Amino acid sequence: MWPFSRENRDKTTKIAAETRDSIENQNIPVSTENFLAYFGIQSLNLPAVTIDSALAVPSVWAAVAFLSRTLASLPLNAYRDTKDGPKKLGGKLQAVVHDAPNPEQGSFKFRQWFWQQVFTGGRGLAWIERTSQGVDSLWPMDPTKTTIQRRGGKIFYQFSDATHTIKEYPAGDVIDVPFMLWHDGLRHYGPITMGSKAIQLALAMNDYGSNFFAGGGVPPLALTGPLPAGPDAMKRAQADIKRSVDAAKNANEAVFPIPPGYELKPVGIDPAKGQMIEARRFQVEEIARIYQLPKVFLQDLIGATFSNTEQQNLMLVQHLVGQWAEAFEDELNLKIFGRSSGGGKYIEHNLDGLLRGDFVTRMAGLAQGVQNGLITPNEGRALDNRPAMENGDVLYIQGATVPLGTSAVTTTPPAKTPAKPANDNNATNDGAAAA
Incomplete structure (x- = not known):
């Protein structure tokens, strides 16, 4: 119901259903559940993949939960460029961006839900x-x-549900972050839809493993030997063998009897020979590729070391989180401030908590830049959206740490005045005085 709140402020339009096929007038459902069926592709031999079933795969769940929570936890603020450097805005806009986007949700809850839509169905939407x-x-x-x-060359978003008529919003009033757009600029690719084959395989292995262990680790068996004729006799023989297997399982015995002349043979492939463990591990890697996540963030530490795990952490921010943060910032800045950028106003995440890098390394790099005359202290502060400080616009060079272009002033102590030699009279007088 969210997009219909405060209807007195909302411009609404009832749109009649249209069936024309021109590219100027396509009704494109954002849902991706029936994406493959749209192209006539049917998967009969593997489990059907929906968003809910895909989230039952632990690695998909971990990827969606990690990315949505990480992006939701990044501090998000509104700033204004001033002659003294960036300064945080106050008032309603800062409250909407940083504290609570609407009266029903805090910033973390709103953004987590938004990113969950991006990393499942493939698109996040919000109305301004x-x-x-x-x-x-x-x-x-x-x-x-x-x-x-x-x-007419412009994009509109129509929202409706079972209890509300269609309401239309222009593109300028909708925050829209797709996972990947189609060539028409309207439809999109979703990670679960496009990665459905890999997810199907993971689901199938989950089901097989569950059924295998639910059966006590006993694979499907075929009874060979002089089987009795007739369907009823076959059923009785099958029931006898099943009772023997169940009795051995219940008694925790490894051996169970079968009639002489008969033999039980496993049907299918031994999980070990089928490399089930290796295959399931490979599916974790495949799902990590779908989301472009280093696999260490899916709790797969095979081959991980302290050094390469640290590098994966750096890569996460530089090549994944930073890109999605930029996509969200671009939408907010364009749709809230317009193409004129609102007179120096902008919205930006603070990535210091993740990596902007590793915080200690970043601070050390900024310190070296200041100490070697590459950037001024205020330029370094501006990189972290910190306000400028007085006397912070001069370059410094390491050494005496003085402003570039000046030299230290050396103070020479005054020369000592030689003492005058004492004359005879003074000597006499001194001696008389002494006497």
Whole structure:
């Protein structure tokens, strides 16, 4: 119901259903559940993949949970460029961005839900509610109930559910972050849909492993020998063998009797010979590739060392989290401030908590830049969105740590005045005085 809150402030339009096929007027459901069926592709031999079934795979669950929580936990603030450097904004906009996007959700909850939609169905959507004073709230939009349409070269978002009529929002009022867009700029690719084959294999191995161990580790068996004729006799023989196997399992015995002249042979492939453990581990790597995650973040530490784990942590921020943070910032800045950038206003994440890198290494690098005359202290502070400080706009060079272009002043102590030699009279007088 979120996009329909405060209806008196919402511009709504009822749109009649259209069936034209021109690219200017396509109704594109954002849901990706039936994506393969759209192309006539049917998977009959593997479990069907939906968002819910895919999340039953531990590595998919770990990837979605890790990425959505990580991006939701990044500090997000609104700034203004000033002559003294970036300064945080106050007021309603900062409250919407940093504290609570709407009266029902805090910033973490809102952004976690938003990113979950991106990393499952493939698209995150949110509607911007505006008042005469500016941005009032950000409201989540369920992507499965949203249709995207292009008319007259412009994009519109239509939202509807069972209890509300269709409401339309222009692109300028919708925060839209797709996982990957189609060539038409409307539809999108979702990670679960495009990675469905790998996820299907993981689901199939989960099911096989569950059934194998649920049967006490006994694989399907075939009874060979002089089997009795007739279907009833065959059923009785099968029941006798099953009772023997169950009795051995219940008694925790490794041996169970079968009639003489008969033999039980396993049907199928031994899990060890089928390299089931290796195959399941490979599926973790495949799912990590779908999300471009270093596998250490899916709790796969095979081959991990202290050194390469640290490098994977750096790579996570540089090549994954930083890119998604940039995508979200771009949408917020464009849709909230417009192409004019709002007179120096902008919204930005602070990645220091992750890597901007490793915080100690970053601080050491900034310190070296300042001490070697490469950047001023205020330029270094601006990189972390810290306000400028007085006397922070001069370059320094390591050594005496003085402003570049000046030299230390050496103070020469005054020369000592030689003492005057004492004359005879003084000597006499001194002697008389002494006497």
